[in-house]
Amino acid sequence: MERCNASLQVAIIYTSDDYLSKYFVYISGEYISAAKAEIDTLTRLSDCNTSVHWDGRIGLVDSQKNLTPFFLERAALVKEAGVLLSETDLHDDLFDRLSDDILIDNIRPGETFSVRTISENGELSINDRLAFESSLGEHIKQVAGAKVHLDNPQARILVVFTRKCIRVCKSYASILRPMLRDRAPGRKPFFHPSMMNATLARVMCNLAGVMPQEVVLDPFCGGGGILCEAAFIGARTVGIDLNWRLLKGSKLNLSSVGSSFNVIQGDVRDLPVNGCDCIVTDPPYGRASSTRGAQAILLVEDLFEKADSILRRREGSICICGSSDMKLQNLAESKGLTVSQVIRFRVHRGLVREILTLGV
Numbered sequence: 001m002e003r004c005n006a007s008l009q010v011a012i013i014y015t016s017d018d019y020l021s022k023y024f025v026y027i028s029g030e031y032i033s034a035a036k037a038e039i040d041t042l043t044r045l046s047d048c049n050t051s052v053h054w055d056g057r058i059g060l061v062d063s064q065k066n067l068t069p070f071f072l073e074r075a076a077l078v079k080e081a082g083v084l085l086s087e088t089d090l091h092d093d094l095f096d097r098l099s100d101d102i103l104i105d106n107i108r109p110g111e112t113f114s115v116r117t118i119s120e121n122g123e124l125s126i127n128d129r130l131a132f133e134s135s136l137g138e139h140i141k142q143v144a145g146a147k148v149h150l151d152n153p154q155a156r157i158l159v160v161f162t163r164k165c166i167r168v169c170k171s172y173a174s175i176l177r178p179m180l181r182d183r184a185p186g187r188k189p190f191f192h193p194s195m196m197n198a199t200l201a202r203v204m205c206n207l208a209g210v211m212p213q214e215v216v217l218d219p220f221c222g223g224g225g226i227l228c229e230a231a232f233i234g235a236r237t238v239g240i241d242l243n244w245r246l247l248k249g250s251k252l253n254l255s256s257v258g259s260s261f262n263v264i265q266g267d268v269r270d271l272p273v274n275g276c277d278c279i280v281t282d283p284p285y286g287r288a289s290s291t292r293g294a295q296a297i298l299l300v301e302d303l304f305e306k307a308d309s310i311l312r313r314r315e316g317s318i319c320i321c322g323s324s325d326m327k328l329q330n331l332a333e334s335k336g337l338t339v340s341q342v343i344r345f346r347v348h349r350g351l352v353r354e355i356l357t358l359g360v
């Protein structure tokens with residue numbers, strides 16, 4: 001009987017709300033609203049009770065399940081993710097508040113570790129940060145019996161200073177981001193300047209909630225930048241393009257991913273497909289891609305009119321990227337599509353791009 005009570009007590013301690021259930025993500029500064037939207041969609045896909053609160057670029061993830069491996073493998077704009085070990089008010093003493101038990105549970109004796117700091121508001125000087133890193137390093141060495149190793153540590157302790165508080169996290173670096181760098185358009189077997197870069201292509205696939213085995217259509221597939229990322233997620237891909245040379249290139253690129261795909265020479269105004277789960281696409285704009293005289297906006301209008309008959313998944317199943325002067329939101333609404341997200345970002349002085357998530 002006594003034994004039973006003891007194990008129950010341990011169980012209660014380990015499932016307490018402010019310990020095992022708090023995680024974090026740290027997003028890249030490139031496209032902040034896209035990064036937040038990406039996390040939003042991925043938490044919905046994960047199908048567990050999860051909420052995320054943002055404090056600058058750090059997202060505090062309250063979840064019954066540890067989604068860290070999923071974020072590190074799937075999200076294009078998550079730089080790091082992991083477990084939140086402590087959260088201390090700026091005026092409190094971090095060393096008093098940081099529990100020894102939490103350090104001992106997360107860093108084993110003899111394990112190597114590093115401490116890095118990020119000052120979200122930029123108010124901490126580099127010297128203050130270095131001094132803090134070395135005193136926390138010393139503290140962890142004494143409490144957990146671990147060894148400092150800055151180049152290739154087994155445990156990475158990340159400390160994020162914001163305006164309100166200091167957060168100590170056990171952090172893991174993105175698995176996907178180095179792979180996305182290797183999958184840049186110029187490193188693919190076939191390259192064309194109109195191709196979508198791998199990071200944006202992955203963000204768009206995530207915003208459309210692409211899942212393994214789903215059928216993803218890009219009706220302006222060009223060299224297949226978007227379809228390659230859908231294929232890496234494990235989707236089956238269908239590409240259509242007017243340009244035969246680009247289609248041959250997309251075939252080469254998709255073959256190198258090694259998943260099942262179909263590419264068809266065709267015109268978006270006469271699409272030979274239905275039964276798709278999502279459409280992820282970027283219509284032609286600028287000088288890099290030709291429309292053979294057609295107005296790009298009219299091509300998109302045609303696609304929006306047909307989306308309902310092409311798609312079997314209804315909610316948030318279209319992700320489209322275009323320049324802001326195409327006014328895609330107005331067009332989508334006028335065709336009866338549901339606009340769930342509009343994300344704008346400046347590419348250069350004259351060009352603002354928009355990513356829209358739509359439902360049919």
Ligand SMILES: C[S@@+](CC[C@H](N)C(=O)[O-])C[C@H]1O[C@@H](n2cnc3c(N)ncnc32)[C@H](O)[C@@H]1O
Binds near residue numbers: 220282283299
């Ligand atoms: C911006 S590029 C697409 C890039 C591609 N989605 C990617 O992921 O790399 C636009 C493409 O639209 C194609 N296109 C232009 N007019 C078209 C039409 N009427 N029907 C189908 N494709 C068309 C162009 O040949 C070009 O490859």
